[in-house]
Amino acid sequence: MLILLGINYKKIKHYIKILFYSGVFWVCMAILHLGSLNLEAFQSGKFNYPSANYLAMFISAYFSWSLLTTFFYFLIEKHPPAKGNLFWVLQFILVSLVWLLMVPIIRDFLTVHFMGGRSISLVKVIVNESPFLYVFNFFKTIMTYCACAGIFFYTRMHEEKLSSLRFQREAAQALERNSRYQLQALQAQLSPHFLFNSLNSISAMARNQESARIVKVVASLADLLRYAIEGSRQTQVLLSEELKFTKDYIALQSVRFDGCFTFNCNTNSLSPSVFCPPFCIQTLVENVFAHTEMVKANPIAINLTIEESNFSCLISVENSPVIPTDNEGAGTSLKNLRERLVLLYGPDARLDTYSDEHKFVVRILFSVGQVDD
Template identity: 30%
Template sequence: MSNALSLPAPSPVWSRSRRWALIFGLWTVPALAALSFYYLNQIVTGQPVDWDFGMVATLPNWYFWALLTPAVMAVAHRYPIDQTNWKRNVFLVHLPAMILLILVHSLANLLLFRGVGLHDTVNLALYEVHITTRIHANVLAYWTVLGVYQAVTTFRKLRRRDAEAAVMQVELAQAHLRALKMQLNPHFLFNTLNSITALIRKEENRKAVRMTVKLSDFLRLALENRGLYEVGLRQEMEFAQRYLAIEQVRFGDRLKIEVNLEPGTEHLFVPNMLLQPIVENAVHHGIAQSDKPGVIRVTSCLDNDRLYLRVQDNGPGPGNSTGKKGTGVGLSTSRKRLERLYGDAYAISLSAAPEGGAIVDVELPAVTEPIFEPSIEQPI
C-alpha cells in the first residue's frame, strides 16, 4: 500500500470552464488592442468616435476566433506539423482547415452585423468584402493558434520525456540493485562458491580460478554499466553470457548456451540489463526444473527497422501463457522499462515452444543511437 498522497482529479466541468476562461482571456488582448487602435485612429483623424460601433466592429472579430480555437487545436492535435508529415499536414489539412474556418468566421461576423443593424442585408458581394478586408488578420489568427498549440505541446512532451528519464533512472538503479542482490543472495553465492570449492578439491585449480574471475567480471560489468539506459546489443549479450557462465558452474554439461546474433544487429541499442533477467528466468524456471541437458538459445534478427530478440530454453515450458500480456517472473519489470523507453512501439511475449520449453520474444525499434542520455553516477 502506498503512503503517497494523491490529489483528487479536477472536475471536468471546472476544467472546461477554466479552459474557456483562459481562451477568452488570451483573445481579449488582441481584441482590446484592436478596439484601442480604432478609437485612436478616429481621434487622430478628427472623425467622430462611435463607441458602440467600435465595440461591435472589433471585439466580435477576435472573440469569434476564441470560439474557433478548440477546432484549430483539435486539427493541430490530430495532424501536427512535425518532421515526418509536415508537408502533407500543412498543404492537405491545415490550409483547407484554415480556409474553412475563415469562411465560417466571416459569415458569423456578417450575420452579427446584420443582426445589430450595421448592414441592411446579407449578400455574396458583402461576404466577399468581409473576407478580403480581414484576410490577413484571420490568417495570422489561425497560424498563431496553431503555433502556440504546437509550442505548448512540444514543451509538455519535453517535460514528460524528462520525467520519464527520471523514472527510468530509478528503475535502472533498481534493476542494477536487483542484479547485485541476486549475485549476493546467500543461496546463489553459496552454490557458486560451493562449485568453485568442489573444483579446487578435485585439483581443477585452473577451472576454479577461471570461474572465480568470471564471477568478478560479472559484478564489475554490472557496476560499470550503472547509469546507462541503453547499451549495444553486443555489450548486453556479453553481460548475459557472463551471468550464464556463472550458472554453468552449477549445471556443468547440463547447461549449453547458443548465441546467434544476425550481422548488423550487434551495434543496435537495447535497454541496459534487458536480457539478463530473461535468461535468469530461463535458467531457474526452465533448466533447473528438468533433469535433461538444457539449452538456452539467444538469437537476434533485423526486419523493416525492427529488432527481434528471442530467448528460448528446452525446459518444462510456461504452459499456455502466451501473447503480449503473457506472465512470467522478470517479464513485468522488463515490460515496464520497455514501455517507458519506446511507448507502444515494442512487444514482449512469453509462449511455449512446440518442441517443449519456453520462448520469450522481444520486438523493439532498431535504434542506432541512445534515446536517453546516460546519467552521471559517482563511482563506488
Template identity: 25%
Template sequence: MNKLFEDRNRQFWILHTLGWLGFAIVNYLSSLVLDTRDAYLIVISLDAYVGWLLTIPLRYFYRHIWAWEPWKMILTVLVVALLIAMFWTVIRNFNYWEIYRHGYRPSDWLLYIKDTPAAFYVMLSWSGLYFGIKYYQTLQAEKQKSLTAMNKAHEAQLKMLRYQLNPHFLFNTLNAISTLVLINDNDTANKMVSRLSDFLRYSLYKDPINKVPLEQEIYAARLYLEIEKVRFSERLSIVIDVEPGTEKALVPSLILQPLIENAIKYAVAREVNGGEIAITTRKFGHDLLLEVADNGPGLPEIVDSSKTADNKGSGVGLVNTRERLAALYDNDFALVLTQNQPRGVKVNIRIPLQLEQTETKDA
C-alpha cells in the same frame, strides 16, 4: 477545468466553438460602431455557424497530413485554406444580400468572392491555432512519455537490485568462489571474482534510461552466464547467435538479464541434466528481434508460477520487462512468450532497429 480539457476530442470541440463564438461577438461589436440594423446580427450568426461547420473537416484533413514533410504540408494548408475561404465568402455574401439587402443579386460574379482575402486570413488563423495547439499537445505527450520512461527505468533498476541481482545469486556465486579457493583452483576463483565485479559494475553504473549497443548487452549476458556456468558446470549449455550488423543496434540496458535469469531458474536449476539457453538476435526490416530460449519443462510451469500469491514467479520479470519497453517505445514493440520446440520456453522481443550512430552513446 483541467478535467474538462483532459480529453483531446472534448478540448477540440470546446476551443472550436469558443473560437467561432468569439468571431461572431467581435464582428457584432464592429457592426454596432457602424450603426447597422439588427438584421445584421442574423447575418453574423449565420457566417459564424457556416465557418464552424466548414472548419470541422479541416481537423480530420490536417490529422492526415500531420506527418507530411513541412514544405508539402504548408503548401497544402495554404491551398486548402484558400479554397475553403472562397467557398465561405460566397456563402457569406449570399447571406448578406439575401437577408440584409433583401434579395440583391449582383451582375458581376467576382463580387461573390471579393472578400476572399479577409476570409483567407480567418482560415489561416484557424489553421495556425490548430497546428499550434496540436504541436503543443504533442510536445506535452512526448514530455510525459519521457518522464514515464524515466520513472519506469529507475523503478526497473531498483527492482533489478531487489530481485534480479538477488541475494541468492550473490550467495551462490560467493559459495562457488569459496569452493574454488578450498580446492586450490585459484585461477578460476580469480576469474570468477573478476567476472562478478564486471557484471556488478555494469549493472550498477549503466543508466537504465539510456540505450546501449547490443554488443554491450551481450557482453553483460555472457558475464552473467559465465558466473552461473561455474555453479552448473556441464549442466549449463550456452548458445549465443548474434546476426552480423546487429551489434551496434541500441537496446535498453539489461533487457535480457531477467529473461536469462528466468531460464536459469526454470530450465537449468530444476532439471537433473541441466539445460541449454540460447540467445539469438536478428534484423527484420526496420525492427530488431531478440530471443531468449531454453529447453526446460515448458510454458505451463512458467505461467503457473507467475500466478502465485506472493507474485515471485517469472511473470514478475516479464511484466517489468514489458513495462520498460512500453515506457521506451510506446506501442511500437512486442514481447511474446511461446512454447519452444521440441520443449522449453522462448521469449521474443521486437523493438525498432536504431543504430548506435543515430543516438548519443552512453558515457
C-alpha cells in the same frame, strides 16, 4: 473612460500598435491617391508641386481613417462577427453612419485649418456633401471593416494553432517525462535483482570452491556489476555489449551450476551500431535459471538466437527440457522487460512466450536504428 470600455494598459499598447500600422497604410493610400490625381498633369508637363499645407491636409484626411480602423478592430474583438450573433451588424451600421457624417466634418475642419477660409455650420457641411462621396466612403468603410475582420480571424486562428502546438508539445514532454520516470523505475528493479542473484552465486561457490577460483569469479562479477551500474543509467546500449555481458553472466552461472546446463549462441553478423535495452538478453537468460530446476542428472540446453534485419531485431531464448521450480512470482522480470520495450519502441515492440512439455521459448522483437540517449 478606459475602465468603462474594459481596456487595460496592455490593451492600450495593442491598440496603439494597430493605430500605427493602419496609419502607415492610410498615409500610403493618400500618397497613391495624390499621385493618381496629378498623373495626367505630370504627363502633360503642367504639374505643379502641391503646397505643404495641401499635402498636410490631404494626408491628415486619410490618416483619420486609421481612427476608424482601430475602433472597428476594437469592436470586432469585443463582438466578433458570428452567424448566431447579429449584434455586430448593429454595431457596424451605427458606427458607419456616424463615420459617414464625420468624414465631411473632418475634411472641412482640415481645410479651414490648413488652407484658410471660413467655416460653415456642421449641418451645411453634411448637407452639401456629394451623394457620390457618401457612397464612395460607405464602400471604403465596408472594406475597412472586412479587412479588420480578416486580420482578426487570421490572428486568432494563428494564436489557436500556436496554442494547440504548445499544448501538444507540453503533453508530449509530459508523456516523455512520465515514460522516462517509468523506465527508470523499471530499470532500478534490475540492478538489485541481478546483484542478489550474483551474491547467491558467490555464496554457493564459497561453500564449494577453492579460494583461488573465488577470486577469479569475484573479478568477473566486478566487471558485470560495472556494466549493470552503467546500463541502469541508460535507456539503450550497444547490442554487442549486451551480448558480451550475457556471456559473462553465463560464465558466472556455469560456476554455480557446473554441469547443469549447456549454452549455445547463434547470431548472424551483428551491426556495430544497433542498440537494445540494457539487460534485455540477460533478463531472458536469467529467466531460465530463475524458473527452471538445475540438476546434473537432466541438464538444461539453453539456446540464444539473435536475428537482425534492416528494420528489426529478433532475440529468442529457448530452454529444454522444462523442469519448473516452486519459485513464485514467475514472469515478473519478463513483464518488466515487456513494459520497457513498449516505453522505448512503442506498441509495436513485442515480447512473446511459448511453452509445451518439451521446451520454453521467449522472444522479443523491436525496431532497430534507434539512437542511444
